[in-house]
Amino acid sequence: MLEIKDLVVNYGSIGALHGISLKVEKGSIVTLVGANGAGKTTTLRTISGIVPAKSGTITFAGEEITNLPPHRIVGRGLAQSPEGRMVFSNLTVMENLLMGAYLRNDKEGIAKDLTYIFAIFPRLKERELQTAGTLSGGEQQMLAIGRALMSKPQCLMLDEPSLGIAPLLVKTIFEKIVEINRELGLTILLVEQNANLALEVSHYGYVLETGRIILEDKSAALRENEEVRAAYLGG
Amino acid sequence: MFERSKILLVATLLTFAGLSHFAGGISPYYFDILIGIGINIILAVGLNLVNGYTGQFSLGHAGFMAVGAYASSWLTLKYGYSMGSGTLNTTTVFVLALLGGGLGAALAGLIVGVPSLRLKGDYLAIVTLGVNEISKGVLQKAEPLGAQRGLGGMEQHTNFFWTFAFAAITIYVVLNLVGSTYGRGFLAVRDDEIAAEAMGINTTKYKVLAFVLAAFFAGIAGGLYAHFKQFIHPEGFNFLRSVDIVVMVILGGMGNTAGVVVAATLLTILPEFLRAVSRYEWLPEWLRHVAENRMILYSLLLIVLMLTRPQGLFGNFTGKRNSKLQ
DSSP states (O other): EEEEEEEEEEEEEEEEEEEOOOOOTTTTTEEEOOOTTOOOOHHHHHHHSSSSEEEEEETTTTOOOOOOOOOHHTTTEEEOOOOOOOTTTTBBBHHHHHTTTTOOOOOOHHHHHHHHHHHHOOHHHHTTTTTTGGEEEEEEHHHHHHHHTTTOOSEEEEOTTTTTHHHHHHHHHHHHHHHHHHHHHHHHEESSSSSSHHHHSSSSSEEETTTEEEEEEHHHHHHHHHHHHHSSSOO | OOHHHHHHHHHHHHHHHHHHHHHHHOOOOHHHHHHHHHHHHHEEEEEEHIIIIIIOOOOOOHHHHHHHHHHHHHIIIIHHHHHTTTSSOOOHHHHHHHHHHHHHHHHHHHHHHHTTHHHHHHHHHHHHHHHHHHHHHHHHHHHTTTTTEEEEOOOOOOHHHHHHHHHHHHHHHHHHHSSSSTHHHHHHHHHHHHHHHHHHHHHHHHHHHHHHHHHHHHHHHHHHHHHSSEEEEEESHHHHHHHHHHHHHHHHOOTOHHHHHHHHHOOOOOOOHHHHHHTTEEEEEEEOOOOOOOOHHHHHHHHHHHHTTTTTTTOSSOOOOTTTTT
């Protein structure tokens, strides 16, 4: 569904990604784990066209999308829930969700997806008319995921959904991610610092270190890998 | 909601048309202030679309006002009087010239906006400030437009009705735009540009659109100004004029149209009020001096405001607004 080949990204003269390749199969949850500054967010932002790629290719659903403008990429069914939640804090919860459906015209489909999102995140329904800036961190994360779902994507990219959220809510959110993947058959690319959790919910994983992929395997196998255990899973 | 606002607009226009009949009776001094209020409302509400709702920082609004003022004056001077007795009456020519001025300013806005709106924050302010100065500089040298002598000879077509009709239309367009599904894109760009892009919003397009629309309204305001004062001079559209408009937007609360309207009104009246105060002989000498130096008072006002109410007098839009899908 989504394939990256030899992707190189530089910020000015500083290299952020030194030729990474990865593959996300349709219907699976694939995770990209790694420490701070490994290039996880850069990878996602390059895929969604916010950061330009220097070389390499990104193919989505059989077509190359490298360096297309972001709004075109979303239009092709690749949605992103950005890092640090980034909800529109002055808009209401409802308006945020509708912003996610910005490129859609099918009123019925939008209403249906809205119902689905409120069903998986009842908290959002309760807060429907509140401005997003007044939500808790966890609620904002739910909103960011819901908003990304509103574009009816074929593939959803989640950037650090656990960042800055109460541990109890992190668990809920990851359960929801699995639920969305199972119920909608939605392909998910999950970027996460919390490797333990990410490898638990995903099918396949890549380990990124300073702009290079150093390991890849089935998530269950990565969890058993000595190296990964020592570096990311706390022994 | 859309229908109601349309009815409201028509009602407002009719009221102004009615009021306009009585406007002849008031003293020219108060009339001058009233027209000034209307023009400032158009300028500030338009700029609010850029600086308030879209979260950019344009500091050269007077430049677009100048384009509109000169373009419309040129049009009426060239066509207004020869056609006055012919097929088109002078009012029609005047309104067409106003729209021409607005379109000219919008075009200028497009030319400036497309390259510069890729810049963010302070850089945009610097570019727009530069454009303001350049347009002034060009006008100072443009011989057919009077250069340093200024341009005069326009008839006074601007009246109570046209001024406030355009003010009402400006408010109507801005409010309806930001209240629409499409217009929420402006707010999204302001709240978080990266998230907006990730939603599939073409942020550059929105920024340019806000900029061009604001320039259009500034052009209309310029045309109204030119056909009221009947004389325009490049210095009348300098940096200080731009700052005046920005202050109205900030004082009113960025992204709060009602607040900006009130602020534009207050800041048009305030200098006149202070001028009056400085002439009251029974007031202590020092107080009259303070009143005389309005710029000092303005600065103090802004500093106090920023310290106590950084969201502007009338606050940000944190209140609940209607959501469309109810």
